[in-house]
Amino acid sequence: MTPQPPQSPQPSRTPRPDPETGAAVKAADRAHVFHSWSAQELIDPLPVAGAGGAYFWDYEGNRYLDFTSGLVFTNIGYQHPRVVAAIQEQAARLTTFAPAFAVAARSEAARLIAERTPGDLDKIFFTNGGAEAVENATRMARLHTGRPKVLSAYRSYHGGTSTAINLTGDPRRWPSDNGSAGVVHFWAPFLYRSPFYAGTEEEERDRALQHLADTIAFEGPGTIAAIVLETVPGTAGIMTPPPGYLAGVRELCDLHGIVLILDEVMAGFGRTGKWFAAEHFDVVPDLLTFAKGVNSGYVPLGGVAISAEIAATFARRPYPGGLTYSGHPLACAAAVATIEVMADEKVVENADRLGTDVLGPGLAALAARHPSVGEVRGMGAFWALELVRDRETREPLVPYNATGEAAAPMAAFGAAAKKHGLWPFINMNRTHVVPPCNLTDEEAAEGLAALDAALTVADEHTV
Structure with missing residues (x-):
C-alpha cells in the first residue's frame, strides 16, 4: 500500500460561533447576490465562516466534511x-x-x-x-x-x-x-x-x-x-x-x-x-x-x-x-x-489509493447494506451512488430532473447527511462522493459513516 502523503494543516477546532455576523452576511446575500441555476426566492444559502483542508464551517459553529470539494475543484482541500x-x-x-x-x-x-x-x-x-x-x-x-x-x-x-x-x-x-x-x-x-x-x-x-x-x-x-x-x-x-x-x-x-x-x-x-x-x-x-x-x-x-x-x-x-x-x-x-x-505530497497517488483501498470498498459495503443504493461506480476520488426506489426495476429514487415535492426523498437524504456533519453532492437521484484528493483515511471513514446514516433515510423510500 502506498504510504499516506503529508497532509496540509487541519483546523483543530472551528471558530467560536458568531451568529450576528452570520445573519449580516446572509442578509446582504439575500438583498444583493443573484445565484446561479436558482429561483432566487426559493433558495437558502448557508453563510460560511471559514474552511480548512476537507472541512468548512458556518457562523453557528457547525463543521462539515465537504464531500463536494466545492464544485469538485478543491482537489487539495481548502486553504493549503x-x-x-x-x-x-x-x-x-x-x-x-x-x-x-x-x-x-x-x-x-x-x-x-x-x-x-x-x-x-x-x-x-x-x-x-x-x-x-x-x-x-x-x-x-x-x-x-x-x-x-x-x-x-x-x-x-x-x-x-x-x-x-x-x-x-x-x-x-x-x-x-x-x-x-x-x-x-x-x-x-x-x-x-x-x-x-x-x-x-x-x-x-x-x-x-x-x-x-x-x-x-x-x-x-x-x-x-x-x-x-x-x-x-x-x-x-x-x-x-x-x-x-x-x-x-x-x-x-x-x-x-x-x-x-x-x-x-x-x-x-x-x-x-x-x-x-x-x-x-x-x-x-x-x-x-x-x-x-x-x-x-x-x-x-x-x-x-x-x-x-x-x-x-x-x-x-x-x-x-x-x-x-x-x-x-x-x-x-x-x-x-x-x-x-x-x-x-503525492496527491494523485493518494487519490488512486483512496479509490482502490478506501472509497471503492467502503461504498460497496454501504451498497450491500442499503436497498436504496442501486449502483456504485467511479475511480480515484470520483464516485457516484445511484439511489433507487427498487433495485430490481432500477426505478430512480426521484424522477429525472425532479423538483419540489417529487424531489423530497433526495432532500431528506441530504438533510440527514448534513445532520451527521457531511456536506453531500446531490444531483437528481444520485449522490456523488467527490472529496479532496488528499483526503485521509480517517476523514474517509468519517464521511462513510455519515453516508451510512443518511442512507437509512433514503431506504425509507424504497419499495
Whole structure:
C-alpha cells in the first residue's frame, strides 16, 4: 500500500460561533447576490465562516466534511498554506498583467501543465474557467476543420456559456437551446441505464460505437468539426466508459478527420487517480479542456491544451479569440503551487489509493447494506451512488430532473447527511462522493459513516 502523503494543516477546532455576523452576511446575500441555476426566492444559502483542508464551517459553529470539494475543484482541500503563500507572493510581485506579454507565472504554469498532458498537447491557451475552455476548444476545432457541427453526449455538462450550454446534454440546456448552435447529441455508454439494451460492458461499448458511427454517417462526416466528450462524465453521473470505447471514438475521429475534444474540467488534475483521466484509457485527444483542480479553484483559471497539428493551424493565421484575464498571474501562480504540492505530497497517488483501498470498498459495503443504493461506480476520488426506489426495476429514487415535492426523498437524504456533519453532492437521484484528493483515511471513514446514516433515510423510500 502506498504510504499516506503529508497532509496540509487541519483546523483543530472551528471558530467560536458568531451568529450576528452570520445573519449580516446572509442578509446582504439575500438583498444583493443573484445565484446561479436558482429561483432566487426559493433558495437558502448557508453563510460560511471559514474552511480548512476537507472541512468548512458556518457562523453557528457547525463543521462539515465537504464531500463536494466545492464544485469538485478543491482537489487539495481548502486553504493549503503553500498555495495561499504563492498567491500572496505573486500579488506582492506582479498582481496582474495583460495576456500579450510573457509573464513568469504564466509561462511556468503552462510548462507544468504541458509536462503532464498526454501526447503532444504542449501548447496551453488559458481561460478563466471550464466553460470558456470548451467555447474556445470548439472554436479552434471549427476553424481548424472548416466544418460547422459538433457532436456531444446527452449525459454531459460542458458549461453555461453560449456554445458550452448547447453542447451540454443535461436539462440545464433546455431553457437556452434554440437549436441553432450546430450541436448534435448522441448516446454515450452507460450500462446501468443502457439505451442500447446491452447486458455486458462489451455489448454496451460496441453498440454505443455503432450508434456514434451511424450518427456521424447520417449527419455527414464532412460537416462535423469535433466530438466533445467528458473523459469520465462528472455532474451527469460519473459513468466510467467501458474499456475500448474512447479508443473507438478516437478511431472514428481519425477516419473522418474529426477533432476529438476531451473535457477534463472535472476529471483532470488527480481526480481519477491520474493527472488526467485520458491516461486510464491510453487515448490522446486533439484538444483537452481543464479548469477546477488545476489550482484547486483558489483563483479562477481554465484552459485548452492543444495538439501540435491544431497549434500549427494558427502559426501564421491569427486565432480569433482571447480574454482580458487569460493567464492571470495570480491564477497561474496558484496553479504552479498547486501542481508542485500535488507532486511533492503525492496527491494523485493518494487519490488512486483512496479509490482502490478506501472509497471503492467502503461504498460497496454501504451498497450491500442499503436497498436504496442501486449502483456504485467511479475511480480515484470520483464516485457516484445511484439511489433507487427498487433495485430490481432500477426505478430512480426521484424522477429525472425532479423538483419540489417529487424531489423530497433526495432532500431528506441530504438533510440527514448534513445532520451527521457531511456536506453531500446531490444531483437528481444520485449522490456523488467527490472529496479532496488528499483526503485521509480517517476523514474517509468519517464521511462513510455519515453516508451510512443518511442512507437509512433514503431506504425509507424504497419499495
